[in-house]
Structures are given as structure tokens and as C-alpha cells.
Amino acid sequence: MQRRHFTAALAASVAAPLVRAQAWPARPIRVLVGYPPGGFTDVTARLVCDKLQARLGQPVIVDNKPGANGIVAVDTLAKAAPDGQTFAVVIAAHAANTTLYKKLPYDPVKDLAPVSLIGLSPLVLAVNNEAPYRNARELVAYAKANPGKISYGSSGNGSAVHLSTELLKSLTGTHMVHIPYRGSAAALTDLLGGQIQLFGDAAQGLISPGKAGKVRLVGVASDKRLPALPDVPTFEEQGVTGFVASTWAGVLAPAGTPAPIVKRVADEIATIVRQDDVRARLEAMGTIPAGSGPADFGKFIADETAKWGKVIREAKVTLD
Template sequence: MPQTRISRRHFTLATAAAAGSLALPSFAQGGWPTRPIRVVVPYTPGGFTDQMARLVQAGLQARLGQPVLIDNKPGANSLIGVDAVAKAAPDGSTFGVVIAAYAANTTLYPKLPYDPQKDLTGVSLMGVSPLLAAINVDAPFKNARELIAYARAHPGKVSFGSSGNGSAAHLTTELWKSLTQTYMIHIPYRGAAPALTDLMGGQIQLFFDAPTGLINQAKAGKVRLIGVAGDRRLAAAPEVPTFIEQGFAGFTGSTWAGMIAPAGTPREIVKRMSDEVARIIKSDETRAKLDAMGTIPAGSTPEEFDAFITAETAKWAKVIRTAGVKLE
């Protein structure tokens, strides 16, 4: 009968469709992502964290098929933005990009508005960036040795900026002060961009930061670079010697950028996002951009990033306690 033939045909098509769906990952059945994805950046636009987020933004949009929106929420050394991620629904619609301060805050603050172990999870380490030291072009010193001599002769006369209390820039400069036995005044900012603006304007004289913003301003003659806080020179600024080369043995400091998500986000979504970030980071196009920024590409698994955060937390805890860093 025609009706019987039609029914069998429908049954065959339905069976084939069901079998095909079983071959798809579980998150694909829910169609993730089905709406725009928000990436919270806990700093002002223009700084290293913001640039790293925007570096993967277009690639993620193309690969995931949904708009990826950058949401800058600066303040409190990233606590405001990170807390927004921690309290977001764990449905794959919210992620965050953090830097080294994320690990340092665990020691710096006696009580956080979130629990980094219970409320958040790592997605991928994106890149690691040795810090550069820059000085104002009109400062009464032109290099690291002259800066030390001036700071010793004029205690408290030199001020240095950072992207916030407990940031990699702050902690690295505190180590520098301890190593060189100098006294300089710390001026915290709500992000790297305003600190760099004040460095160029002469309101502060020294600023350690990720190379991305400093290199271009140095090429334009607006700041002077005096050293790399790494174990080798940067391909993007080969003329700038490391501090180790200049006789400051063992002095290094770096920041990094990585993506996090609210705890409870389905593991298959976290892994999918991690895989996509890694593919973008490791592409020839992105690697070239990172090289120009003085950043070493990474692109890790969620498990690797969680282990990295644990190690960073322990490392910064030691630095904070040894240097006696206090929140101002």
C-alpha cells in the first residue's frame, strides 16, 4: 500500500537522522553557541589584556558563528571583572581574559568576592609576555644604571606606575626596588593605558609593562626603553638589552593572558572554546602578531592552564611576602 511505503520511508529517514546525530558531540545537539558570547576584560581598553582578547575575537566569531563581544570591566586589580565572570550563568555565554594579577590576588586580598578554586575554571593559556621597562624621555636619567643612581640620591623622587595594585607590573617593580635598594613611589592605575599616558606626560617616570604598548610608543620617541625583564632579548625590540645583560642577575618578570569561564560550564563547551582559542593562537597570522607584541604564543588545554594558575599563585605569593607588598 502507498501509505505503508511512505511510512517505511519516513522510518528509514528518521533512523538515519538519529544515527547521524549520535556521531555529533553532545554540545552540538544543543547548538552551542546559540547566542552572542561575552568576553569580560577586567581592565580598560587598549592594554595588554584587552589586546589579547581582541586578538582572538574575530577568529572566534568566524569559527563559532556568533558575535563575540568584549566587555571591559576595570577596577580593583581585576576583581570587578573577574567577579562578573564568576557570577555569570555557566551556560557558555560568558568567558573572561585574565593576566598574572589573577593569581596574585589570592594572596593580596584577605577575602575575595569569589573563590578562584570553586567559582572559576581555566580554559586556555593564550600567551606569556616578558615585561619591558620604560622611562619618560625627559627624565633626568637615560638608562637603568642612571635611574638607580638618581633614585638612591633622591629617595621618593621617582614614581612608577602600574595597571593596579598587585599587578605583574607592580610586583616586578617591587622586586626591582628590593634588588637595587631604592625607594620609589607606586602610583596604581585602572589599567595599563592610563599609566602609559601619564608616563608620556611626565606624571610618572618609570613603568614596567607588557611590550605591546611600549614598543610602538618607543619607536615614536614618546618613551625610552631601558631593559627587558626576561632571559633573552625580544625579537620585536632587539636593541633593548635584558636586565641580566646589564648585570642584574636573576631579575625577571612577566605577565600572561589566559581565558577563564564560570565553574560549572559544561566541560565539552570549555574544551571546544579551548581548542578554538589554541587554533587561533597557533595560526601563522596570530603568531606573527604576537611576535610583534613581544609575546610568546601558548594555547594550552584547560587542565594545563589550571595547573599553570596553581603554580603562578604559589610563585606570586612568595614574591608578595618577600617584598612585603601591601595594598594601598
């Protein structure tokens, strides 16, 4: 008799997540974004969430929770119930934060579950039109001949642009001075005004000013040119070997979220980013669609954490 009760209880505990997954979603889903509206993370999240809402038959609500390089939103996710009702869209800073900060309010491996990589957005570097260098090769040559004369702006300490430019410095043996800003818009304004000489961003932020001739785009940190910027060569093409750096957007869930729900969301995202209209929109933003599964995204995050951890340690970048 006791054995029957034990077996029934065990079967119920195993079946419970499957039952919840089959009934899911029964109410609106919240997707946390750790950055303000209008930027790369928010635009990418809303593009996917609009399509996800139609496919799941429930509202999918983007909830912007900016702060601490995305940590505020991820901490909220880590503490959310693992019932498939809360997800988050994170970017490259999420992987960097593991090394940047001495202590995080969550465990990035134990408290979170990878769902899917939405896409990669290779970084683009821009210079002021009055700068004495017109391409990446000339930029590197000038930086070598004039150590400390180039100031580069980023959207903040520990941002993808900050760490990527530190990688560029390491690869080329140059010294450039970092000027952190509170967001990309302020940095771009100072580049236009000549207060800084170099600025990088996800392609989305530089396509328009580049095509309008307001800034000079000197290179793409990718292994091949972007469809949105076919005339801008990669750094690899210009002799800067190994300078491949992207920000990216991907979806996480709280650890313990039922595997069938995680897989369902990953499968839906893979389908969404392959739709012609979504692919065209992403590529117009300079983003390469991905749509990976949970296991592949988990490995990707681990690789990114190791890559940027090395850059952070070598450049001695720390945040409190």
C-alpha cells in the same frame, strides 16, 4: 526494576554534559573583560574572539566590565551558568588578587575553571629622556646611590607593573617610591613630563613611544629579547639576575562547565594563536603566543599566585 531506573538515571546524568557539548554553541557566547576598551587585555581578547567567532559559527561578544583590578568581571563569571556560554579573559592581576585582597567574592580555585593561556607579555621599563641613567645597569646603580630619589609610576596599586617593580627593588636592594595612577596613559604622560622617573608597562604600551624616541626603554623583563624590540636588552643581559616578569592573558570559564566544551575552546585558541596573522599581530604587540591546555593553564595560575603572593607579602602590599 528499581535498578534499571537507577542505571538509566545515572546514564542520563553522565550523558547530559556530552549532549550539551555536542550541541554547543547554539547561541552567542559572551567573553567578559575586566578592563576598559583599548588596553592590553581588551585588544588581546578581541583579536582571539574575532577568530573564535568564525571558527565556532556563533557571535563571540566581548563585554567590558572594568573595576576592582578585574574582580568585577571575574565575579560575574563565577556566578554565571556553567553552560559554555560565558567566559572571561584575565591577566596577571587575577593571580595577584588572591593575596592582595583579604577576601574575594569568589573562590579562585573552586568557582573557576582554567581554559587556556593565550600569551605572555613581558614587561618593559622606560625612563624619561632627561634621566641620568641610560640602561638598566645605570638605573640600578643610581637607585642604590640615591635611595628614594626615583619615583616609579604604575597603572594602579596591585598592578603587574607595581608588583614587578617591587620585585626589582627586592632583587637589587634598592628603594624607589611607588606612584599609582588610574591607568597606564596617565602614568606615561607624567613620565614624559618628568613628574616621575620610571614607568613600566606591557610592551604594547611602550613600543610606539620608545621607537618614536619619546622615552628611553632600558630593559625587558624576559629571558630573551622581544621580536618587536630587538634592540632593547633584557634585564638578565644587564646583570639583573632573576628579573623575569610578565603580564599575561588567559581564558577562564565558570566551574562545572562541561569538560568537552572547555577542551574545545582551548583547542581552538591553540589553533588561533598559531595562525600566521595572529602570531604576527601578537608578536608586534610584544606578546609571546602560548595556547596551552586547561591543565597546564591551571598549573601556570597556581605558580603565578605563589610567585606574586611572595612578592606581595614581602613588600607588604594590601588592598581592601
